[in-house]
Amino acid sequence: MRVLGIETSCDETGVAVYDSDRGLLGHRLHSQIDLHAVYGGVVPELASRDHVRKTLPLVSSLLQDIGISKRELDGVAYTSGPGLVGALLVGAAIGRTLAWAWGVPAVGVHHMEGHLLAPMLEADRPSFPFVALLVSGGHTQLVEVKGVGSYRMLGESLDDAAGEAFDKTAKMMGLPYPGGPELARLAQDGDPARFTFPRPMTDRPGLDFSFSGLKTFALNTLQRETNGETESVDDQTRADIARAFEEAVVDTLVIKCRRAVRECGADTLVLAGGVSANRQLQQKMAAAMKREGARVFYPRNEFCTDNGAMIAYAGWQRLRAGQHEPLAFGAMPRWPMDSLAAL
Ligand code: KG4
Ligand code: ZN
Secondary structure, three states, X not given: OEEEEEEOOOOEEEEEEEEOOOEEEEEEEEEOHHHHHOOOOOOHHHHHHHHHHHHHHHHHHHHHHHOOOHHHOOEXXXXXXXOOHHHHHHHHHHHHHHHHHHOOOEEEEEHHHHHHHHHHHOOOOOOOOEEEEEEOOOOEEEEEXXXXXXXXXXXXXXXXXXXXXXXXXXXXXXXXOOHHHHHHHHHOOOOOOOOOOXXXXXXXXXXXXXXXXHHHHHHHHHHHHOOOOHHHOOHHXXXXXXXXXXXXXXXXXXXXXXXXXXXXXXXXXXXXXXXHHOHHHHHHHHHHHHHOOOEEEOOOHHHHOOOOHHHHHHHHHHHHOOOOOOOOOOOOOOOOHHHOOOO
8 A cells, every 4th residue: 555645734844655565665855944944933824835835846756756656646644733723734635635636545644643653664663562752842742652543641741842942942042943953963062061950840750741941941041151141152151051951851851751661661662753853862762771671762863853754654554444534624733642543
């Protein structure tokens, strides 16, 4: 079975074709970074309009490059939510219409389920059951995963998501959008011993997170070090603050994952979502899980962040189980992942 996947939930247009016999046949990504950079963040209306312009040409060029005709596709999957409503509606309208025109079934995919299953696109892939840490710009969730669609929420962020905290802190430090990877790059030159940030909510039981205080802590540190003249900050101090912030987020995530793996008696941890591209997180998590007798899996770098491949794969899982949409389409900007049907 061959499935076209379309991802348009936020600021990247992603398309891909997944073949159940041959694996991923190809994928394309168009990033809107240049479009939103001047505004310092995503402008939803501009995102929707750009998805309108880019999605169909990306699909055409992908099919041409991989040498697959539209008649050789058996289904279309598109992101139905969560995400920006306008952006989601563009992908849903295009995906549903193509499926109708080609006479194949369509399925709406949950964006976070896409992230969660992305490590399955790799040759060395995790097997069920496992614990997953989903860390993106909109979500920070710890999930016990028994199979596709069988998700038990163990904990989540009570305020900012991990990626959101990275982005807001980066912006406050004068870094360009998208801030997360920029802050991580700056942190490489930082001294981890100069500042110590708190590890929020690790001193009490439970698996929830809170990251909004860390950005305030970073701001206070910056103001203290510069006597309130934050623009005058020197490069080393900026890097040291970035490093302390990154260490605090990573340590907090590692502490909660260790707790979750112990509670579930799991021997496998999956990291997914944009922040899972963070090298410090990957390395520290792998070391900590090794001590727990567990293995860590995460997608290749380009599939940590938003992409069409994860949507094609998750869509294939649901289509092959017989799930598909009626002719109507819609978007679900808010959509709890644990409401999905187990396959
Ligand atoms: O999954 P994703 O591409 O989009 C959402 O579903 O939100 O995640 C994007 C988030 C952004 O907040 C971005 O700053 C963060 O992932 N991110 C990173 C890194 N790469 C992306 N955060 C920290 N370190 C990175 N290397
Ligand atoms: Zn995402």
